[in-house]
Structures are given as C-alpha cells and as structure tokens.
Amino acid sequence: MKSLRIFIDDFFRNKGQHVFFSLLIAKICAFLGSLFIIRILPENEFGILSIVASVFAIFTPFSGFGSQQSLLRFGSVTFDHAEKKSLAKYLLMKGFFYQILLSAIFLLVSFFYIKKYEDIFYIFLLFTIRLIGFYFLNHIQSEFRIFGNNRGFARITNVVNVFGVIFLLLLSYFFGLNGYLFAIAFTPFLALFWFNKEHYRSVAESFSFNKKEIWSYGLHASGTALLSDALFSADVLMLSFLMNETSVANYKVAILIPANITFLALTFMQSDFPVLAKNFKNKVFLTDYIANYYKIFIPISVLIFAVGFVFKAEILHLFFSNKYADNSWIFIVLLGGFCMNMLLRNLYGNLLSAVGKMKINTIVSFLTLFLLLLFSAFLVSRFGVIGMAISLSLSMIIGGFLLMYSFLIYLKDLK
Incomplete structure (x- = not known):
C-alpha cells in the first residue's frame, strides 16, 4: 500500500487534480448546454443544428491534423525548455496551415445540404469559426501541459467552459439559434488571452524529433x-x-x-x-x-x-x-x-x-x-x-x- 500512497501523492504533487476537475467541469458544462438548447429550440432548428454538429464531430479530431496531440506527446518527452518552445512554434504555424485547409473542407460540405436546408450554410459558417477557435484552444492547453503547468491548464479550461455555457444560456435565451451559434463560435477564442507570445519570439526551428x-x-x-x-x-x-x-x-x-x-x-x-x-x-x-x-x-x-x-x-x-x-x-x-x-x-x-x-x-x-x-x-x-x-x-x-x-x-x- 506504500507504493499506492506514493502514487497518489505524486498525482497531487503534479497538480493532476486540477486537470481532473477541469475536465469534469467541461463535461458538466457540455451536458448543461445540450440540455438547455434541446428545450428552447424548435424541432426543425434543433434538427438542422444536429446535422451540422454531427459533421463537426467528424472533423474535430483532425484539428491541425493532430498537431496538438503531437505537441503534448513530443513536448512532454523532451526536458529542454528551448526545444519545447521550438516544437510549439513549429506545430502552431504548420498546424494552423492544415487547420485552415480542414476548415475550408468542412465549409464545402455545407453545399451538399444547401438545397434541402436553405439556412444551413450560415450554421456551417459559425461552426467553421468554432473549429478554428478549437484549434487555438487545444494548442494552448497542450502547451500548458508540456511545461507542467496543470493549474494554468485548469484555469483556461474552466474559464472557456464556464463562461462559454453562461454566454450560451444568455444569448440562446434572448436570441435563440443565432445567440447559440454566436456563443459557441467565439467562446473558444477566449483561450487567446493566455497565448504566450514570449514562446514564439526569436525562437529558431530546432528540435531533435523527426x-x-x-x-x-x-x-x-x-x-x-x-x-x-x-x-x-x-x-x-x-x-x-x-x-x-x-x-x-x-x-x-x-x-x-x-x-x-x-x-x-x-x-x-x-x-x-x-x-x-x-x-x-x-x-x-x-x-x-x-x-x-x-x-x-x-x-x-x-x-x-x-x-x-x-x-x-x-x-x-x-x-x-x-x-x-x-x-x-x-x-x-x-x-x-x-x-x-x-x-x-x-x-x-x-x-x-x-x-x-x-x-x-x-x-x-x-x-x-x-x-x-x-x-x-x-x-x-x-x-x-x-x-x-x-x-x-x-x-x-x-x-x-x-x-x-x-x-x-x-x-x-x-x-
């Protein structure tokens, strides 16, 4: 049992509880948002929204062509802070190029639905903005993790999710579908307040990974x-x-x-x-x-x-x-x-x-x-x-x- 006690102590020493509870809060916020929007939207609007959300769910895992997952894994492996910064800069720039390409493909999918659902392009457009916002959010979250700042990761995750669900509830209540779309499109960009420019100034592309x-x-x-x-x-x-x-x-x-x-x-x-x-x-x-x-x-x-x-x-x-x-x-x-x-x-x-x-x-x-x-x-x-x-x-x-x-x-x- 001694090894288990050390194992749990290490979990708390690494501030693992901050990551755990921030992910729990994110899940609760997502559930509350889904429950609220089901109740206030008419069936036809919720149906169209569900179609776009289903397509969005397919594209989300490919955000930046996996640049954030690579940053988290390879950035965690190296102990050199300069190499971490160099890797973060490379993956941000290269990943953003891929993200723009992915977002354009996502938007093009809307043309398969336009004839049947006349307002769907507008919904796809707002979800495209959300897709780009998610790219920045996930990259900044991964950057916090590789530098061992689990408390910072939890702070940014909690702010984006808690404020996101508050904005969603308020804007959806007063403006319906338009308010919901505006809230989900722009709340991921709150992560940019934590964007560390110092990590990208005068950083050469120098890392040992292939x-x-x-x-x-x-x-x-x-x-x-x-x-x-x-x-x-x-x-x-x-x-x-x-x-x-x-x-x-x-x-x-x-x-x-x-x-x-x-x-x-x-x-x-x-x-x-x-x-x-x-x-x-x-x-x-x-x-x-x-x-x-x-x-x-x-x-x-x-x-x-x-x-x-x-x-x-x-x-x-x-x-x-x-x-x-x-x-x-x-x-x-x-x-x-x-x-x-x-x-x-x-x-x-x-x-x-x-x-x-x-x-x-x-x-x-x-x-x-x-x-x-x-x-x-x-x-x-x-x-x-x-x-x-x-x-x-x-x-x-x-x-x-x-x-x-x-x-x-x-x-x-x-x-």
Missing part, C-alpha cells in the same frame, strides 16, 4: 479518436437498421450511464499523460503505474458494477422513468462491458499513446469497430437489443486485451 514521426503520430491520434467515436455511433446505427426506433430508445437509455463511467479513468490518465510520456522508456515506472492504477480502479469497477447489479431497476426508474425499467439486463451487460473497458482499453490505449505507439491504437480501434459490426449482425437478430449490448461489450473487451497484449510486448522489450 517531422515525419511527429505528423504520423498526430494523424494516427486523430484517426484513433475518430474510430473511437464511430464505435459509439455504429451501435445505434446498426440497431436502427436491424430493428426500430423503440429499440434504439431503449438501448440509448440503457447505455447512457455505463458509457459515462469511463470518464473517471480517462480524466485520471489524461492528468498523468505528460508524466507517462516522460517515462516512456522507464520499465519500472510503467510497471508500477499499471499496478497502482489497478489498485484504484479494480475496487472502483467492482463497486460500480455491484451497485448497478443490485439496484439496476431502481437506477433506470430514478433517472429515466418506470417505462424503461425493463431494460435492466441490457443495462447490466453494458455496465460490465464498460467496467472492463476502464481496466483494459482505457488503460492500455492511453499507455500506448503516451509511449508513442499510436499506430497500434488506430489498428485496434479499427478491428474493434469491425468486430462490433460482425457480432451485431449475428446477435441482434437472435437476441434483440441485449444482443447489441453483448456485441459492444465483447468488442470492447477483445479490443482491450489486444491493446494490453501490445503494450506488454513493448514493456517486455524495454531494458
């Missing part, structure tokens, strides 16, 4: 994020194709709580990412990290699953009304799947990312998505909605074991 390796990592990080998002969209799309809207509603209700429990593991590991990247060749550190992670998250996972199992019907009734209480076994299957996800996929996927093996993440994410489609094609027709729950859980668990196997091979090769 540029091809930097961009390969960034693109694979973007692809992995996209495939992970696709995994949690493909289940609904397959279910809507194989069954009906009632089945989709029951499944969405059953998965909502299980899918969100992984936030605990994800935010915890994101808080530790720079430390993990710095120690990517330290076999003892990585081995101890896995052991201590399990000391925390095995009890948490067992507790979550036990509470969910005992009070499954009550939980569904409390949060979603009594008409969804019959989905309790679907809920349990998914809860078990996501608990295993925390212990396998979340852990080893983030470790592989931190040690620079992002390509493995991309391959396994693709295989996991393929397995989901394969399993659901057989199981949904036989078992209905619970067949989809089994398909998703099995896919995540198999994908998690593949990631674990890949990381253990990497660990074994370290001296």
